[in-house]
Amino acid sequence: MLESAKVAVVVPAYNEARLIARALSGIPSFVDRVVVVDDASTDDTAREAARAGDARVEVVRHARNRGVGAAIATGTRVAFDRGADVAAVMAGDAQMDPSDLERVVAPVARGEFDYCKGDRLSHPSVRRTMPPHRWIANHVLSRLTHLATGIPVRDSQCGYAAISRSAARRVELERMWPGYGYPNDLLGRAAAAGLRVGEVTVRPIYADEESGIGIRHGLVVIPLLLARTAITRHLS
Template sequence: MYEDKTVAVVVPAYNEEAFVGGVIDTVPDFVDRVYAVDDCSTDDTWAEITARADDDRERVGALVDGAGEVDVADDADGRQVESDGGVANGPRVVPIRHRRNRGVGAAIKTGYCAARDDGMDVTAVMAGDGQMDPAMLERVVEPVVDGRADYAKGDRLSYPEYRGEMSGWRSFGNWLLTYLTKVASGYWGVVDPQNGYTAISLRALEAVDVEDVYDDYGFANALLVRLNVAGMRVADVAMPAVYGDEESHIRYATFVPKLSALLAHNFLWRLKTKYLVRDCHPLAFLYGLGAVGTGAGLVAALRRGGDSEGASDDGNDGTSDAATRTLVGLLTLALATIFDRLDDEDLHVREEP
């Protein structure tokens, strides 16, 4: 426990036989439960996970076929093993295995649901590839334990000394996704939103429909959108970037465009749900009006530029009208952004180094 709060750690892993065992071994002692989730690896990841299960318990794994559907495996003697229903009496390491590969987000969701069902006060995520320094876990969970935030996440970008190991291409991709996630989520103060070193409160897990969040890389970005609609406070925790011998499964050339489309969809979902369905707020109207105005102005400019007739009979080539429409549209979008920032300015805190 940490300051009288139960703490769990989800360890999602896919083909991480060389690292996942070490990650589980180095989880700090204050953690009450470790949900190690093998996303149907093709190597010995599952063997490494089950080998770390508590020696005083039968080493049992749950095969998860889909959200909320759990088959409890037989133990070595063929007996059905059921949950003991309590953190104090239960195993510290809980091995869970997906029947099919579903993505890192799905693995985290499986761990989140297990922690929520067990009533864990705070649930953190430590990737199975060893990139996350276990010594930083205390700093990540502390804002959630203290009640300053419902969700805490790492921030490698705000301080130059902390992003020193990050390549130029990776840094560019992270900054681009940071801006896009700010717009999509409404957390305009958040930096490095795709950072996977996170901690979430039981309150947030119960308020957000976790099972409906995106399954693959980009889960952390999409989750922020859901947290914003639920009114949850988010904390940025400064930490250095750490890269070891592991090989990243992310390919930024395809990941960035794919996640950008996902964030655009989530942005529209947030506006609809937060400002139209749950409330009647002018912000959604301003965003719509700004987008229409800007688009209409740009289309008018393109059409005028392709008009072979040149100027119209009254001497006006239409350029000024197109420019005016575009400018008014952009100003309306800027106004909508200001209202968006003001509406959520109390939902972000920053934990300095």
């Protein structure tokens, strides 16, 4: 528990057999439950997660690949069904620093925010760590997300986040965009629901993991999602 709140961590994973154990090994002791959602991996992701030796870990498997947003929605639903008050998301590729988890979760556990996101772009090491093309793309997409949602978000694409039980219900996570682009759709839903959204600085980590986000997502999918959000916002 943290701040008297039961905390769950949701770990979406697709073909992360090589890195899932590393991702799970650092999850802090204040976390009550860990829900790994294997999004129909074709490798041993589920087996490696189950073999992590952590009694808190529950593995849920999609019968077909549905996308990272859908995996997060599934894991969050399971976490709240199991009694969590706050659900946080940590990637299955060990790209999120476990030491930042308390910083992300605490404002939600204390009731200061309904939804709290990580912000890598404000970290002093970001220019050294984040590949230049990603740094530029994240700044552009964050600006577009701010314009579309009205939320002054600094790092819209960071998936390190925490949400309260009531907030998850209000934004209807099960209807969230199922693939990459889900952070932008979720921020649009948060704005429409009037959620209190905050950001905290987290450390950017880039090593030998592979990103599933391609040019199509950055140039087509996410802009279309944001256009839909902007139109809905201005018509409401």
